[in-house]
Amino acid sequence: MTGARSAEIRVSEIFGPTIQGEGVLIGLPTVFVRTGGCDFRCSWCDSLHAVDSRYRDEWRAMSTEEVWREIAKLSGEEPVMVSLSGGNPAIQPLGDLIRRGHGEGYRFALETQGSVARDWFADLDVLVLSPKPPSSGMETDWDAFDACLRMSRDKPRTVLKIVVFDEADYAYAKTAAARYRQLPVYLQPGNHTPPPADDDEASIDIEGLMDRMRWLVGRVTEDKWFGAHVLPQLHVLLWGNKRGV
Amino acid sequence: MTGARSAEIRVSEIFGPTIQGEGVLIGLPTVFVRTGGCDFRCSWCDSLHAVDSRYRDEWRAMSTEEVWREIAKLSGEEPVMVSLSGGNPAIQPLGDLIRRGHGEGYRFALETQGSVARDWFADLDVLVLSPKPPSSGMETDWDAFDACLRMSRDKPRTVLKIVVFDEADYAYAKTAAARYRQLPVYLQPGNHTPPPADDDEASIDIEGLMDRMRWLVGRVTEDKWFGAHVLPQLHVLLWGNKRGV
Ligand code: SF4
Ligand code: SF4
Numbered sequence: 218m219t220g221a222r223s224a225e226i227r228v229s230e231i232f233g234p235t236i237q238g239e240g241v242l243i244g245l246p247t248v249f250v251r252t253g254g255c256d257f258r259c260s261w262c263d264s265l266h267a268v269d270s271r272y273r274d275e276w277r278a279m280s281t282e283e284v285w286r287e288i289a290k291l292s293g294e295e296p297v298m299v300s301l302s303g304g305n306p307a308i309q310p311l312g313d314l315i316r317r318g319h320g321e322g323y324r325f326a327l328e329t330q331g332s333v334a335r336d337w338f339a340d341l342d343v344l345v346l347s348p349k350p351p352s353s354g355m356e357t358d359w360d361a362f363d364a365c366l367r368m369s370r371d372k373p374r375t376v377l378k379i380v381v382f383d384e385a386d387y388a389y390a391k392t393a394a395a396r397y398r399q400l401p402v403y404l405q406p407g408n409h410t411p412p413p414a415d416d417d418e419a420s421i422d423i424e425g426l427m428d429r430m431r432w433l434v435g436r437v438t439e440d441k442w443f444g445a446h447v448l449p450q451l452h453v454l455l456w457g458n459k460r461g462v
Numbered sequence: 463m464t465g466a467r468s469a470e471i472r473v474s475e476i477f478g479p480t481i482q483g484e485g486v487l488i489g490l491p492t493v494f495v496r497t498g499g500c501d502f503r504c505s506w507c508d509s510l511h512a513v514d515s516r517y518r519d520e521w522r523a524m525s526t527e528e529v530w531r532e533i534a535k536l537s538g539e540e541p542v543m544v545s546l547s548g549g550n551p552a553i554q555p556l557g558d559l560i561r562r563g564h565g566e567g568y569r570f571a572l573e574t575q576g577s578v579a580r581d582w583f584a585d586l587d588v589l590v591l592s593p594k595p596p597s598s599g600m601e602t603d604w605d606a607f608d609a610c611l612r613m614s615r616d617k618p619r620t621v622l623k624i625v626v627f628d629e630a631d632y633a634y635a636k637t638a639a640a641r642y643r644q645l646p647v648y649l650q651p652g653n654h655t656p657p658p659a660d661d662d663e664a665s666i667d668i669e670g671l672m673d674r675m676r677w678l679v680g681r682v683t684e685d686k687w688f689g690a691h692v693l694p695q696l697h698v699l700l701w702g703n704k705r706g707v
Contacts, residue, residue, distance in 0.1 A: 234683045236692050243488065244648070244691035246683050295686040403489070431700055438479045438491050441540040446489035447481050454699065455676055 225278040226309045229253040229267035231287045232461040234297055238452030240345055240403045241376045242326055247298045248291050250284060252311075255304040256332055259353035261382070263411035266460075267304040281313040288318065296322035298342075305329055307365075312337030328378070331357075334364035341373040346400075348393055350379060350386035352407065359396070366397075376400055381433055382407035394445065402445045404437065406430045408453060421457050426450075470523040471554045474498040474512035476532045477706040479542055483697030485590055485648045486621045487571055492543045493536050495529060497556075500549040501577055504598035506627070508656035511705075512549040526558040533563065541567035543587075550574055552610075557582030573623070575600075579609035586618040591645075593638055595624060595631035597652065604641070611642075621645055626678055627652035639690065647690045649682065651675040657703035666702050671695075 233248035253276035255268040266272045279287075288299055299318060301311055307329040315325045315337060326343035338344055348362060349355040369375055377400045379390040386407070394402045406429035410422045430449045437445050478493035498521030500513040511517045524532075533544055544563060546556055552574040560570045560582060571588035583589055591610060594600040614620055622645045624635040631652070639647045651674035655667045675694045682690050 234686075234688065236679050236683075244693040246679075246688045246690070246692075292688070293686050295688060297686075297688040427700060434481050434491075434700075438481075441479075441538050441542075443479065443491045443537070443540060443542040445491070447491075448489040449696070451694070455672060455679075 224310055224313075225280055226284055226311065226314065227253040227273075228277045228279050228284060229264075229272070229275065229304060230461065231284065231291065233291055236451070237298070237300060237326075238450050238455070239405060240328075240378045240448065241374070241401065241446075242298060242300075242343065243448055243451060245298055247300045247326075248288050249300045249302065250288065250306075250314075252301070252303045252306045252309045254308055256308060257305065257330055257349065257353070257355050259349055259355055261353065261380075261407060261409060261411055263408060263458075264302070264304065265411075281310075281317060284314055285317045288323070289321070292323075294321075296324070298324050298326060301325060301327040303329075305333060307333040307335055307338075311335075312340065315340045329365070330355075331362040331365045334361065334368040336368055338365060338369040339372040341369070344369050344373040344375040345378050345403075346375065347378040347380070348389075350381065350389040352382040352386050353380075357393075376403055378403040378405060380405050380407045382409065382429070387433070387436055390445075391440075391442070394442075404433055404445050404447050406433050406447075406449055408450065411458070419458055421453060423454065426453065469555055469558075470525055471529055471556065471559065472498040472518075473522045473524050473529060474509075474517070474520065474549060475706065476529065476536065478536055481696070482543070482545060482571075483695050483700070484650060485573075485623045485693065486619070486646065486691075487543060487545075487588065488693055488696060490543055492545045492571075493533050494545045494547065495533065495551075495559075497546070497548040497551045497554045499553060501553060502550065502575055502594065502598075502600050504594055504600055506598065506625075506652060506654060506656055508653060509547070509549060510656075526555075526562060529559055530562045533568070534566070537568075539566075541569070543569050543571060546570060546572040548574075550578060552578040552580055552583075556580075557585065560585045574610070576607040576610045577603060579606065579613040581613055583610060583614040584617040586614070589614050589618040589620040590623050590648075591620065592623040592625070593634075595626065595634040597627040597631050598625075602638075621648055623648040623650060625650050625652045627654065627674070632678070632681055635690075636685075636687070639687075649678060649690050649692045651678050651692075651694055653695065653698060655703075657705070664703055666698060668699065671698065 234246045237247040324342040328345040482492040569587040573590040
């Protein structure tokens with residue numbers, strides 16, 4: 218879908234409630250709004266269907282009210298945590314949606330790589346900043362990242378989440394954590410078998426994931442990095458690469 | 463070991479740091495102090511080596527200072543989260559240990575079924591109250607449970623953690639959560655293949671665990687119980703029934 222008006226939100230998928238599989242809200246029932254489009258192209262992106270413009274025909278340009286109605290319907294109108302992810306949800310106009318949902322008692326968490334700052338970050342309940350380590354093939358613009366933090370004005374509960382595949386990523390995570398000592402850190406072992414955007418049933422290397430998880434736990438404890446949380450992607454362990462669960 | 467003096471702590475094992483595999487502190491590097499002895503006998507207890515008096519020869523009667531030195535050594539004298547579990551750690555004299563550790567910047571989480579209240583609960587950083595559902599074969603004494611909450615004087619971060627095997631357990635969890643609306647709830651699918659106390663290598667029914675986890679996620683979301691967290695035992699997925707990791 219092209220030609221979205223500026224107030225429209227490009228949506229790749231809305232699904233749930235199911236539990237959050239990652240990071241600080243792990244285990245919490247959540248409705249997921251995955252927006253379409255991203256300013257990054259991480260080598261191991263696990264949401265290509267929400268990133269690659271080849272899939273933009275599947276994205277819908279929706280008004281705030283349309284997105285809100287879908288969230289309310291999925292949750293049976295019972296307030297629930299809403300996860301705004303992507304792609305990069307920061308490139309979508311989500312401020313009105315957050316205000317709309319807050320009025321009904323819903324809460325909002327946003328996950329972004331920290332490349333684009335928005336003033337409505339301050340309205341979030343949870344802000345997950347997920348800078349991309351070297352294995353992604355991306356460069357981090359720390360000035361843009363700092364702007365995200367500034368925009369949030371210390372209002373949301375803000376955490377760092379970093380995917381770690383190897384020693385270089387781990388070193389990057391340590392540097393990022395040292396730069397933002399005030400932020401809780403969540404490390405996540407990388408999945409080198411991310412879902413191809415067009416194959417729901419593609420198999421995952423669960424043993425590889427678990428090995429990387431055990432390695433990362435060992436790395437963190439050896440280093441006495443006792444403030445870092447290490448968590449796998451629970452939904453991948455439970456449901457594989459299947460979408461919409 | 464018998465004849466422990468009253469100020470001595472009966473210890474089944476001290477190990478770590480490794481990540482906390484369960485509940486509110488999931489993923490956080492932790493040193494575990496598992497005390498010996500329990501006033502309960504849950505049918506599916508996964509810590510029989512710390513409960514059954516057949517194993518009491520393996521328990522050590524240690525002074526506060528001895529336990530403290532072992533924690534400090536394991537953590538390389540770097541402040542870390544310490545988990546006090548058991549058995550029922552509430553029947554041990556742990557108040558001095560908590561004060562000792564706090565002096566060095568360590569934090570303490572205690573997990574107990576809520577049958578025995580101690581004034582030092584108020585000194586904890588995290589109190590995990592884990593009432594036992596019908597499948598355990600135990601009865602909950604809610605007066606004793608209330609006393610635990612009273613003793614904590616709202617000082618620690620306090621949560622409910624409930625193991626769920628079946629519908630009856632689930633109903634129990636809902637009732638307990640309704641009784642303590644102020645407490646965050648963590649539901650954990652039960653492991654019907656807990657470690658036999660004398661066989662480290664005994665196999666676990668991981669698929670059964672995952673099935674129960676998926677069922678529980680479905681149950682919670684169907685019911686729109688959006689405040690409950692559902693989390694598996696991560697250490698079991700990562701390391702099986704092996705002890706000391
Ligand atoms: S920032 Fe996220 S959504 Fe965008 S390409 Fe990277 S992993 Fe994919
Ligand atoms: S209360 Fe805990 S340690 Fe005691 S028997 Fe039950 S499960 Fe085992």
